[in-house]
Amino acid sequence: MISTTILRWKFMAIKIKPGFLFLVILVPALLFRFGGLSIRPMHTDEAVHAVKFGELLDNGVYLFDKNEYHGPTLNYMTLIAARLGSFDSFISLNESILRSVPALSGVMIILLLALLAGYTGWRIIITAALLLAISPAMVYFSRYYIHEMLLIFFNLAFIVFLYRYIRSGKPAWVLLSGIFAGLMFSTKSTWIIIFAGQLIAFLITVRIYGGPKPVRYMPSKFTATHIILFALSAAIPSVLLYSSFLQNPAGIADSIITYREYLSRAGADGLHIHPWYYYISLISIDSCSPLPFRADLWIFLSGIGGMIMAFTGKSTKSAKPSRSAKPSRPGEPGCNPIILFTAISALFSGIVFSALPYKTPWNMLYFYTTMVILSAFFFVQLLKNSGNTPLKAGYMALVTIIVLHLGWQSYSDNFKTFASPCNPYTYAHPGNDLLTITNEVEKVASISPEGKDLYIEIIVTDNGYWPLPWYLREFPNTGWWGEVNMEVPAAPFIICSPGNLPQLTKKLYEIPPPGQRRLYIPLLEHDPELRPGTEVSLYLRKDYYDRYARSNNRVLEY
């Protein structure tokens, strides 16, 4: 009886109340993105952006740097979040408020899909929304204070609004599309790769669906005025943001010059050079999981299936794209232009990002997002084509397993192994040792006469002390050094990487005259790691140590 019911189920629920289902999907999306946002230690990149934002929050100053930090949107969006949350200083900030910006972007990506339902049908949209809501990669990087999720959000908004404009001709859509194009441009240089793929996809899609006249399905009110409107709406936010709201006009030129820097560094940083199959390996296997492969692999494989369907037009029994075919209407089977566009841009971005030697896990996110949409398309077509046969029950069981696997993987990645090296999305990620260091600094400050004005010297080779500046933001008298500075007096509390020990010894025991060579004591028995492979030692001057030991005799477990 139950199986019969399942077999007869024809997505009626989706047809009846798609909006309700969409809202239901938002629940796990919100929980996964906003739950326990502060549990993961800050990554170096997050800390760098946080400190950069701190300058804006504290001093009201943001200056675009064409060499570092990417674009200004992350800073200004965070400023809005901080103001709404009544955070008025860098010191008062916490991880949750910073990460709420990408987290909200992650949710907005899902919400935007609803605007395409009229062109693809709710089934694809709801399936894609569900997959995005629980996708391990999308969840992980929605909880990461970097630009990537904003870039995906702005890009998707640009595309969605542009498509709605193309289909409706209403200037409001082209205005919105322009604004988000400007925001996309103001976020991160990699937008250009995404955009290039989308331009190619657009031209091919228009060619296929537009027949001999490429603009056949362009709106009848497509006018030069709209082009100007688009250009202005794109230019104004980007000019305002890059120029720090006209306080730094040089930022406008720098927003173009930055691409020279971007191109010169694309293959130069050996730390981020990875083989072409790097992204596939990320989503395929990990050593955390007892299962033979990661849940993301389902997305990738089904996305490939969706891509093949889109290219071959064999997604349905009858649908084969033809030059004369009009875009499919809601509920109609077939490969519509949105799916074809997605497939082409996915292929392009997948090839380009894999070919570029410079790779970080978050650079795959645009490709990943398009694969989620193609995956949704694949599953919907698979179920649709299977009719009311026992095969359909099998497919539905498979989809259920995949959803459960994705949900479990997301939970594991984001709430259990969020900083573990076995999690492929961790990228030289600091672990709990970082919190140990911070706790020790807090304890020493609590017993020192100077309190949080305690003078701390932090010496880590190649200035590799990040993300400590974030964690020690309440300590204004902290000196940050890439090597030992002999000119400044030795601090009572020193955090030093092993490579700098000879110089530190010279500073402590050779340069000072006799009678001023103070005794230091290692604060921890085992040197903690700032990041995997980057150990530091904590040294406390003995008089401070004596206070420390007196104040809390059980702190040190020697």
Added chain:
Amino acid sequence: MSYPIVFTTLLLTGGLVAEAQMEPLDIELPRPMFVGTPSNFDVERLEEPHEAGRPPFLAPAGITNVALDKPVYSSGEPRTGELWRVTDGDKEATSYSVVELDAGHQHVTIDLEDVFNIYAIIIWHYHMSARVYHSVVVQVSDDPDFIFDVHTLFNNDINNRLGLGVGEDYHYVETNEGKLIDAMGVEGRYVRLHSMGNTDNDFNHYIEVEVYGN
């Protein structure tokens, strides 16, 4: 108590870089003679006894106990024991290893027989039972009479009973860890240690004194 990681790191670093090195001194501690430390001493400005072990102090590589087997003098003849036991390397709390001096203000002086940069001094007065010694003052000088060029490294004589100045350091409870004093690399040949009785009796005791320098 061992610190393999710290040692290994420092040894490896030392093998690669022929520069100044810093290393933890592995001070061999005597057997503890009592468990826990009573805190009901009626002593002003007493350091809270801590049960956790003391971490190793870091010092330039190559420094040693330059007081080992060096001559020792005292302000008066010992009541029991012999002065050479203060620097004989035996830190165990036995009646054989302890030297007892008379009641009142007494001091012992160690002649290092050369001028050294002194980084740390460790004192074991008496750790057979928990007790606090009064008016502990530690000085270093090139002058055997301690008249000129005297460096006071530790002074918990908070009432200036010895007339050497008001001390600001804390009293402490004797344990097998001894009392580690930061000598700040001071130069000197003679090390003098004062005291004036303890919480159990009026006498002054020394089991061992180590002076680390180069």
